[in-house]
Every structure is written in C-alpha cells, then in structure tokens.
Amino acid sequence: MPQVMEFKLPDLGEGLTEAEIVRWLVAVGDVVAIDQPVVEVETAKAMVEVPCPYGGVVTARFGEEGTELPVGAPLITVAVGASSLPEAPAAPAAEAEGSGNVPRPLIGYGEDHSRPARRRRVRPVTAAVSAPVVVAPVAPVVPAVPAGPVPVISPLVRKLAKDGGVDLRALKGSGPEGLILRADVEAALAALRAPEPAPAAPVAPAVAAQGERIPLKGVRGAVAEKLSRSRREIPDATCWVDADATELMAARAAMNAVGGPKISVLALLARICTAALARYPELNSTVDLAAKEIVRLPSVHLGFAAQTERGLVVPVVRDAQHRNPESLSAEFARLTELARAGKLAPADLTGGTFTLNNYGVFGVDGSTPIINHPEAAMLGVGRIIDKPWVHEGQLAVRKVVQLSLTFDHRVCDGGTAGGFLRYVADCVESPAVLLRSL
Incomplete structure (x- = not known):
C-alpha cells in the first residue's frame, strides 16, 4: 500500500522566511520522480525551482499561484509507491442518501486542494521544518473545518462537482460528520444556474483611490x-x-x-x-x-x-x-x-x-x-x-x-x-x- 509523504516548503537560506508561489510545475495525479522540480517560487532574493525529494503520485497541492507561504508550510503530498491514483468505490444509492449505514467518508485525490498553511489540520506534524514528514496510511477522518482533501461520498460525486464547476471546499455536507452527498452538489449546481439579481448601483466613495495598484513584494x-x-x-x-x-x-x-x-x-x-x-x-x-x-x-x-x-x-x-x-x-x-x-x-x-x-x-x-x-x-x-x-x-x-x-x-x-x-x-x-x- 502506498505511503503518503508530505513535502513542505524548505528553508531557502539567507534568513528567508516566506516565498510566493509563481507557477506549479505538476498537477494532482501527476507522477513525479525524486528531485523533480514541482513548483517555482519567488523569494525576496530570486526565483527558485523547488525539487521534491519523493517519487510517486501527487495527491494534493497546497496554495494557489500568487499565494505567499511561510517556510515549513505544506507544498504537496505524494503517494510513494503508487503509479496512479487509487479509485475509491462508489457508495450504493440507499447508503448515499440513507439511513444509518453510511460508509466512512473517502478522502479523494482527484482535485487541487489549496489551503493556507495555518489551516492544515488533516494530520499532525511534529518533524523539523526543513524535513518533509512521512505520514503513515491511516483511516481518513473528516476534520471539523475542511482543509486539504475534502470528504466526499464517492468519486462520482466529485466528478459531478468538477464538471459543473462547483468548489467542494465551499460546500457544507449534509451527511454524517459533514460528508458531502450527491444532493449537496446538485443543490449547489441549481444555485449556480439560477439568475442572479441585478446588482445595486455602486456608491462612489468620498475620495476614490486612482491608478493601478502593484503589490510591493x-x-x-x-x-x-x-x-x-x-x-x-x-x-x-x-x-x-x-x-x-x-x-x-x-x-x-x-x-x-x-x-x-x-x-x-x-x-x-x-x-x-x-x-x-x-x-x-x-x-x-x-x-x-x-x-x-x-x-x-x-x-x-x-x-x-x-x-x-x-x-x-x-x-x-x-x-x-x-x-x-x-x-x-x-x-x-x-x-x-x-x-x-x-x-x-x-x-x-x-x-x-x-x-x-x-x-x-x-x-x-x-x-x-x-x-x-x-x-x-x-x-x-x-x-x-x-x-x-x-x-x-x-x-x-x-x-x-x-x-x-x-x-x-x-x-x-x-x-x-x-x-x-x-x-x-x-x-x-x-x-x-x-x-x-x-
């Protein structure tokens, strides 16, 4: 069974404490080799390509392009020993909508789950900042606040959300322990299709700031x-x-x-x-x-x-x-x-x-x-x-x-x-x- 390895933003030297994600070089589901660059970041000194010390399948990414992360924040997780992402079994319809026999939530791998490092709660990390942490495979548990992988009833529900443009991280599941069901995704799709009310006319502030704003970072x-x-x-x-x-x-x-x-x-x-x-x-x-x-x-x-x-x-x-x-x-x-x-x-x-x-x-x-x-x-x-x-x-x-x-x-x-x-x-x-x- 593959082991999930968490790779953190390493210490880039010279007292640097944070970096901005400029460009991801891999996607969730990609197979990466040991020491393959996985992300390009910009520090206060230069642009740097960050290599991952693990080889396997990328199961999650943390942080959108343009996001600033502190040193030690999770970058990606890699399933070491896997050549492709595992398919989670679909739940029977009766169980999906049903009574008390609801299966344990499945933590899906098929999506980019970006979160700021401070809200990463899926697994406790106690290792030093400069070294990635090995996380042994355990039965997945839904966190109180969704962070990292999102608890979904089945891959079919995840695909339905992806095809319809629904962000699973923004949904509150109606199933046990916050599990996202098919009905939750369909309700979100219906809301997306509903016509939006005309926006009210904006009120100009007393003193409006003019010109283009360029981040000084x-x-x-x-x-x-x-x-x-x-x-x-x-x-x-x-x-x-x-x-x-x-x-x-x-x-x-x-x-x-x-x-x-x-x-x-x-x-x-x-x-x-x-x-x-x-x-x-x-x-x-x-x-x-x-x-x-x-x-x-x-x-x-x-x-x-x-x-x-x-x-x-x-x-x-x-x-x-x-x-x-x-x-x-x-x-x-x-x-x-x-x-x-x-x-x-x-x-x-x-x-x-x-x-x-x-x-x-x-x-x-x-x-x-x-x-x-x-x-x-x-x-x-x-x-x-x-x-x-x-x-x-x-x-x-x-x-x-x-x-x-x-x-x-x-x-x-x-x-x-x-x-x-x-x-x-x-x-x-x-x-x-x-x-x-x-």
Whole structure:
C-alpha cells in the first residue's frame, strides 16, 4: 500500500522566511520522480525551482499561484509507491442518501486542494521544518473545518462537482460528520444556474483611490526595503569626474583582436575597481552599528547591477580580486544570463562588499546611485560617447565617460573617496597605470 509523504516548503537560506508561489510545475495525479522540480517560487532574493525529494503520485497541492507561504508550510503530498491514483468505490444509492449505514467518508485525490498553511489540520506534524514528514496510511477522518482533501461520498460525486464547476471546499455536507452527498452538489449546481439579481448601483466613495495598484513584494519589495534602509542609515556623499576612455577602448579592442573569449568593458572596469580597492580598503568595508565599529573586509565580492523583467537585481562575483578580465567577463555573462532567466540562487545575490553600477547602458551620462546596504560604496559608470576633449594640448574628439562614486561618509572622508575615484579615472585614461598593480 502506498505511503503518503508530505513535502513542505524548505528553508531557502539567507534568513528567508516566506516565498510566493509563481507557477506549479505538476498537477494532482501527476507522477513525479525524486528531485523533480514541482513548483517555482519567488523569494525576496530570486526565483527558485523547488525539487521534491519523493517519487510517486501527487495527491494534493497546497496554495494557489500568487499565494505567499511561510517556510515549513505544506507544498504537496505524494503517494510513494503508487503509479496512479487509487479509485475509491462508489457508495450504493440507499447508503448515499440513507439511513444509518453510511460508509466512512473517502478522502479523494482527484482535485487541487489549496489551503493556507495555518489551516492544515488533516494530520499532525511534529518533524523539523526543513524535513518533509512521512505520514503513515491511516483511516481518513473528516476534520471539523475542511482543509486539504475534502470528504466526499464517492468519486462520482466529485466528478459531478468538477464538471459543473462547483468548489467542494465551499460546500457544507449534509451527511454524517459533514460528508458531502450527491444532493449537496446538485443543490449547489441549481444555485449556480439560477439568475442572479441585478446588482445595486455602486456608491462612489468620498475620495476614490486612482491608478493601478502593484503589490510591493518579491524581488521588487526586497529592493524597496533595502534602498529605504540605505537612505535611513547611511550618510552618503557623491563625487564624480569625467575621464577620457579612448585608450581603454583601444586596449579592449587589442585584447579581443588576438582571439579567445571576448573581454567586456565592464570586466575591465571591474579589474580597475579591485586594484583601486587594494589601495583604498576603507571603501571595501561595512559599519557594525551594534559594535560601533568599521569592519574592513579581506575579499572583494563585487556586485553589479542587472536589470531584469522582475526588476533590478545585484548578482555578486565572489573573490573578484583574484580574477583577471577574461574570468570576470565569463562570470558577468553567466550571472547575467541566470538573472534574466530568474534562476539566480539566493547565495548569488548576497554577501557583496562593493557594487559596480553601469547605468550607461540606459543611455545616461551620470547618476547618484543609492548604496547597496550594508556596503560602503558604489562606483557608477555612464555611457561612453564621443565628445570634444583637450588631448595633448589640442582639441580633439575623444571617447569620454563620467564616473561617480557614492560612499558612506562614516568609513572615510572626501580625500579618500577622491583618491579612489581619481585612481580609477587614471587607469581608464591610461590603462598602463594598472600594469603597476598587476
């Protein structure tokens, strides 16, 4: 006899406590394999496909698409060892409508029984949140309030309800212990077919809220909270400088002309950043408010802003100080592809120590970005365009870029911030300057 296994929303790490169901990947009655993804959820960090550790037949799902569930809430139940859903025997008509010899209610499997986790009462669960619970097969008992599987007299009654569009969860059964009978479903069908009275004319409120309302949750909500916290806690300041990027662009063209993987401009700027942070480690730090300390960090975990359909995300390149431009280009490309596909793991979006923001891709020259809390600084890069520029005493058309540095004034003063930005600009204008630190 198959065992029914309950799989809960697992701990997704990084202190995440809830997730929104974006898309179910399986339906009730589907056969799933071990570690097959069964649902796609969106956390405050990223979109994640959740695999189920059990193989068998899906007997129930919990939560509609768009529902937020806490970690530890039931996601699905799986009948392990079953290759198809069992058919429950139909009850005789006399017993279905009848006297005292009514069969025990059958808990049907043929429908998606979505319920918020807090009302799940079919079986007690005492295991840890992170591990699914094995539920041994027992004689089904109708709960006081229907939750999860609904008590129905027979599969025929369930089919009648499904064909007629009746939600069994909304019915109160007239049978013993709330058992839903054929007469209950037929009464509900009759009510659905009855003409509805004309609605009364709505009364406009004194002040009507206008415009489209968009829930501030998921990735967008997490970004909003982080930016708000940055503004509340960090006394930031911004300095900027225009730099002649002609030589940097020429150096990139020379690198890409020799064959091999292409080097991106972002990768060259990232390499310049890591060299600058080695000279000015104050900007690769964070502030511990509780301890009233500035913590200088040993590694550069470089975040970079990436725009996606779901909003702005900041993937992180680990130990960027040990990577060359070719390695940085490959990692930027890999993380950007995952970000656009919504497949970044929470670990890919956390732990950054410094952020590089290339807002020039939007066709703008400058910006004063908000620091990615709890970091201490962010380098902004505008578009690289042809401009008149004095070069070697002569007016010439050169490729010019505006660089801006927004920094936490608690970790350093303007002299340190200016020194960092000037070194970055010097490397952009003359890449040979960078060779001294390689």
